[in-house]
Amino acid sequence: MITTEPEADPFDAHRRLLFATAYRMLGTVSDAEDIVQDTWLAWNKADRSEVRHPKAYLVRTVTNLSLNRLTSARATREEYVGPWLPEPLLTAPDVAQERELAESVSTAMLVVLESLTPVERAVFVLREVFGYSHAEIAGFLDRPEPTVRQISHRARKHVAERRTVYDTDDAQREEVTARFLSACAGGDLNAVLELLAPDVTAWSDGGGKVSAARRPLYGADHVGRFLIGVIAKTARDAVDVLPVPTPAVINGELGILILAGDTPVGAITYDLEDGLMRNLRFQINPDKLAGLHRRDDRDTNR
Structure with missing residues (x-):
């Protein structure tokens, strides 16, 4: 009797x-996980006999x-307390070695994508990150292909104008x-000052849940x-476990994971230019730290 293994569920x-x-569309781990769950529900309700191409569906x-x-989230973010930053995500070390993949999921790129309209962001992600053709994207979005081409051109131009390419030397970043x-x-x-660019900018996202700077900070001093003040205050306020910063690959780049015991309580990502740190981003909103717990099923690789 010959037995065969059941086919893997396309989902x-x-x-x-x-x-x-x-x-990449939303910049938030929790929302992305909700969307994947909703997609699973839709997939299980679908008439599979009518689905010719499961991946495309x-x-x-x-x-x-x-x-x-994303459209509904825009209104909510207008009322957000302090700077809004994407949710950080632990990524596998090998993601950092795939330069284009790492750049597409970097915090800096996600911040730039926030400046696109929802449709522009969708087209850019599908075309520039995952390589879908304009015709395929037109099918996904129910829009004419020429329209998608125009949106793609506009989004790519917008990103190019706002995106700065920084140093990517792994050894220097480790040092x-x-x-x-x-x-x-x-x-x-x-x-600390020796490591900061003179015109460094820092954003801290506490979401009104924890103490954080409500506006960006400018200048190395x-x-x-x-930074030193926050560290000193954290040490004074620690009751049970003193948070400890440790290196970790976050959003495709080496950054800093802050742990209280085994619990993530924050993350720092930054850009590197001429051996100096600039554009520091502190994510300490406790509602936006789910991505700092390792889970293989939400890898950012395709």
């Missing part, structure tokens, strides 16, 4: 792709659900991260003193 086969698409579903979620951690641990303001 399970493409789950990582679906999460990767939704995360699933990507179309996750794209349109993400578009709806700077290690020096930064050492300087912060020792409360050494001068050592302001940012450095803020």
Whole structure:
């Protein structure tokens, strides 16, 4: 008697792709996971006999659900307390070695994508990150192909104008991260200042849930003193476990994960230019740290 293995469910086969698409569309781990779950529900209700191309059906579903979620989220973000930053996501170390993949999921890129309209963002992600043709995207979005081409051109131009390419030397990034951690641990303001670009900017996202700067901080002196002040306050306020910063690959780049015991309580990502740190982003909103717990089924690789 010959037995055959049951065919894998297309949803399970493409789950990582679906999460990767939704995360780049929304910039939030929790919303992306909700979208993937809603896509699963839609897939299970669908008449499979009518679905000729399951992958295309699933990507179309996750794209349109993400578009709806992103449109409604825009109004909510206008009332957000302090700077809004994307939710950080732990990524596998090998993602950082795939430069284009790492750049597409970097915090800096997600911030730039926030400046696109929802439809522009969908087209850009599908075309520039996942390589779908304009014709395929037109089918996903129920729009004429020439219209999609125009949207794609506009989105690509917009991103190019706002996107700065920074240093990507892994060894240098490891060295700077290690020096930064050492300087912060020792409360050494001068050592911190040596690592910051003179025109560095820092954003901190507490969402009104925890203490954070409500506006961006500019200049090495302001940012450095803020860092040392936050570390000192954290040490004074610690009751059970003192949070400890540690290097980690976050959104495709080496960054800093802050742990209280085994619990993530924050993340820092930054851009590197000429060996100096600029554009520091602190995510400490407790509602936006789910992506700092390792889970393989939400890898950003496709």
